[in-house]
Amino acid sequence: MTIPEPEKSLEEQNRIIQEAGQILSGFSRKRESLIPILQQVQSRLGYLPREAMTTIAEYLKVPAIDVYGVVTFYNQFRLNPPGRHSIRVCLGTACHMKGGYITLDAWKRRLKINPRETTPDREFDLDTVACVGCCTMAPVTVVDNKPEAQVEPTKVDGILLAFGHPVDTKDKEKSESR
Amino acid sequence: MTKDKETVMLTMNGQTITAKSGTKLLWAALDNGIYIPNLCAMRDKPEPEAACRLCWVEIEGRQSPITACTEPVAAGMVVNTTGEKALKLARTGFELLMASHALDCARCSANGSCELQKIAKVLKCSLKPKRFRQLLRGLPVDESNPLFTYDPNKCVLCGRCVWVCRKHVKSGVLGFAHRGFERRITTFGDEPIGKDCLNCSACVKACPTGALTMKDGKKKTDIA
Numbered sequence: 001m002t003i004p005e006p007e008k009s010l011e012e013q014n015r016i017i018q019e020a021g022q023i024l025s026g027f028s029r030k031r032e033s034l035i036p037i038l039q040q041v042q043s044r045l046g047y048l049p050r051e052a053m054t055t056i057a058e059y060l061k062v063p064a065i066d067v068y069g070v071v072t073f074y075n076q077f078r079l080n081p082p083g084r085h086s087i088r089v090c091l092g093t094a095c096h097m098k099g100g101y102i103t104l105d106a107w108k109r110r111l112k113i114n115p116r117e118t119t120p121d122r123e124f125d126l127d128t129v130a131c132v133g134c135c136t137m138a139p140v141t142v143v144d145n146k147p148e149a150q151v152e153p154t155k156v157d158g159i160l161l162a163f164g165h166p167v168d169t170k171d172k173e174k175s176e177s178r
Numbered sequence: 179m180t181k182d183k184e185t186v187m188l189t190m191n192g193q194t195i196t197a198k199s200g201t202k203l204l205w206a207a208l209d210n211g212i213y214i215p216n217l218c219a220m221r222d223k224p225e226p227e228a229a230c231r232l233c234w235v236e237i238e239g240r241q242s243p244i245t246a247c248t249e250p251v252a253a254g255m256v257v258n259t260t261g262e263k264a265l266k267l268a269r270t271g272f273e274l275l276m277a278s279h280a281l282d283c284a285r286c287s288a289n290g291s292c293e294l295q296k297i298a299k300v301l302k303c304s305l306k307p308k309r310f311r312q313l314l315r316g317l318p319v320d321e322s323n324p325l326f327t328y329d330p331n332k333c334v335l336c337g338r339c340v341w342v343c344r345k346h347v348k349s350g351v352l353g354f355a356h357r358g359f360e361r362r363i364t365t366f367g368d369e370p371i372g373k374d375c376l377n378c379s380a381c382v383k384a385c386p387t388g389a390l391t392m393k394d395g396k397k398k399t400d401i402a
């Protein structure tokens with residue numbers, strides 16, 4: 001398993017390194033700066049591409065694997081660019097009881113990505129959340145910041161259709177919950 | 179730190195032993211032929227990792243057991259490494275570790291020199307404890323390095339390989355990443371171990387289990 005990132009042009013890579021560099025110049029080369037740096041770079045770029053992580057590691061003189069370790073530890077950090085639409089499947093207690101995992105499986109199957117990933121066309125990104133405060137609507141999926149109620153697999157298809165996303169029903173039975 | 183090099187006397191399992199002041203109990207015990215289960219401790223590490231939670235001992239006057247790798251010796255200390263309370267904690271820790279261990283000793287090149295086998299014997303515990311439901315990690319085995327194999331499914335996350343790797347390669351090839359059950363020893367971007375690796379095999383030698391093993395069948399003790 002490697003960083004599941006879309007291909008980038010050399011130009012894009014250079015832009016990332018340059019933007020990360022600009023942010024870095026405002027920080028001292030101390031290990032404690034790592035998390036604030038990651039937060040700022042992510043808010044600028046939308047995610048933490050590998051070029052940004054290696055640039056940060058060099059600046060702070062820490063092993064790149066340690067930057068990667070922090071990025072993969074905290075949920076707030078993303079390794080993938082955000083999609084045009086964000087899909088957040090609630091797996092809080094109520095949604096879990098109401099089959100949140102089945103809903104998540106449906107999203108994974110339809111979008112063909114895992115949580116914390118983005119579709120190759122950058123249309124959708126998928127992630128999970130733990131309770132968004134409207135448990136009576138369980139199972140909830142937050143679509144572009146709007147909580148949708150009773151999102152069962154058929155409703156997943158409905159939401160995707162409304163976005164004009166073709167729903168491929170052939171793989172309907174291929175659930176592979178992790 | 180003061181540079182007091184004086185020796186102190188203490189009692190361990192009824193035996194009087196001496197150790198340099200400042201030494202941690204674990205090393206004092208091992209130097210005197212008393213084995214305490216341990217996976218994550220390394221002598222030259224300034225701060226003990228204290229991650230494996232197996233090295234429990236009981237100290238007279240203390241309410242609860244203490245990890246031997248973090249506690250310095252003190253004059254007149256009375257230590258028991260075989261107390262029931264300490265063993266109970268160690269066994270639970272060991273059982274939890276083994277509940278997600280891809281056990282296959284017969285085909286493992288660590289067979290016979292594996293620290294887990296030794297610990298199981300000392301704790302009088304099975305390598306395949308029944309108390310906790312088994313939950314295997316099912317991670318891919320990394321065969322990419324020309325000299326050694328890394329099987330994360332046998333890793334106990336002791337961190338010894340990470341520590342020695344950084345002594346050889348400043349930029350560090352190995353490290354920890356991901357969280358919870360997903361946590362593993364890996365490289366930047368979870369790439370195969372190969373890039374930036376000096377093939378020094380120091381990590382293989384440091385590994386107490388069969389997670390890092392030589393491809394040519396060499397035992398860890400044979401590595402120069």
Ligand code: SF4
Nearest residue numbers: 282283286289292388
């Ligand atoms: S690492 Fe140790 S306990 Fe695990 S299979 Fe190999 S020899 Fe057995």
Ligand code: SF4
Nearest residue numbers: 333334336337339385
């Ligand atoms: S690979 Fe070996 S040395 Fe490294 S953390 Fe795992 S068990 Fe410990």
Ligand code: FES
Nearest residue numbers: 090092095132135
């Ligand atoms: S558990 Fe899903 S909204 Fe509360």
Ligand code: FES
Nearest residue numbers: 228230231233247
């Ligand atoms: S050796 Fe003491 S906690 Fe691992």
